[in-house]
């Protein structure tokens with residue numbers, strides 16, 4: 072069987088597969104097919120056996136005469152419905168990361184943190200079986216959830232993937248040879264703390280991409296990249312995806328959208344000993360100028376946050392942190 076799961080993405084529905092059912096109101100239900108099992112709602116039930124062996128894209132009618140459309144979930148569907156420890160990178164951002172960080176088949180990629188494994192799955196798909204994805208995650212419980220999620224999706228442990236439980240700064244040097252990594256993807260609170268080790272691991276010209284939730288993190292990591300002096304001028308952006316409502320003459324943007332997920336910032340590793348060309352523009356004031364009060368500009372509020380490490384917590388940047396009880400429950404449910 073191919074470890075990228077291609078067999079699991081084709082052909083008739085088989086026992087053990089996850090199938091997404093859509094009812095006539097567009098409501099989604101995900102079931103795992105098991106012989107003899109039934110899927111119940113308050114309006115009748117249907118037999119899993121009616122789906123096992125049917126082609127992808129079939130319809131099935133339940134005991135009360137309601138019809139469901141049955142489809143194999145795409146990766147984007149799967150990551151949005153899989154069990155979570157940490158918040159996931161949404162498919163729109165995962166697509167941007169794969170393309171803009173130029174993740175190619177056969178690439179050697181380092182990723183941290185792993186969280187729930189959503190981004191890892193897109194990276195594994197892009198590097199393929201001939202590539203390598205070295206992922207690092209501080210929390211063992213999150214790493215377990217991510218590995219279980221990926222195993223359920225690929226049908227087996229992906230041969231290109233190694234997950235190390237530990238902090239990237241401490242663990243990376245022991246796991247990769249200096250200058251051997253093609254691409255690095257950081258989705259964490261404080262990516263600026265990892266720039267030194269990432270710089271040593273990356274090959275000259277290698278790409279670093281960071282996904283951060285707030286503008287304050289974006290600014291801090293951009294300044295750290297510039298100060299390090301071994302990176303190209305960073306470029307940053309966000310992507311907004313607005314779905315469209317398509318019904319008769321009512322063809323218009325949907326009323327609801329995800330207004331904000333995160334910012335992306337990329338830079339490339341310069342060759343050893345090379346200093347970046349001088350920037351033509353005079354850089355604006357940074358946090359340190361403001362915090363120290365030096366050369367104070369009356370137009371700049373002094374209350375801007377300083378750069379002390381304790382301030383960068385998930386709560387401080389408005390992230391919802393799952394309780395330990397909840398994470399234990401998710402871990403139990405996916406690892407059995």
Ligand SMILES: C[S@@+](CC[C@H](N)C(=O)[O-])C[C@H]1O[C@@H](n2cnc3c(N)ncnc32)[C@H](O)[C@@H]1O
Pocket residue numbers: 157158159160183184185186187188189190191207208209210213237238239240258259260261
């Ligand atoms: C938002 S989550 C990552 C979500 C993941 N990209 C996904 O799509 O499912 C951020 C993770 O980074 C981990 N983390 C933060 N700093 C880290 C570090 N220095 N080394 C390793 N993991 C780190 C956290 O424990 C957390 O699980």
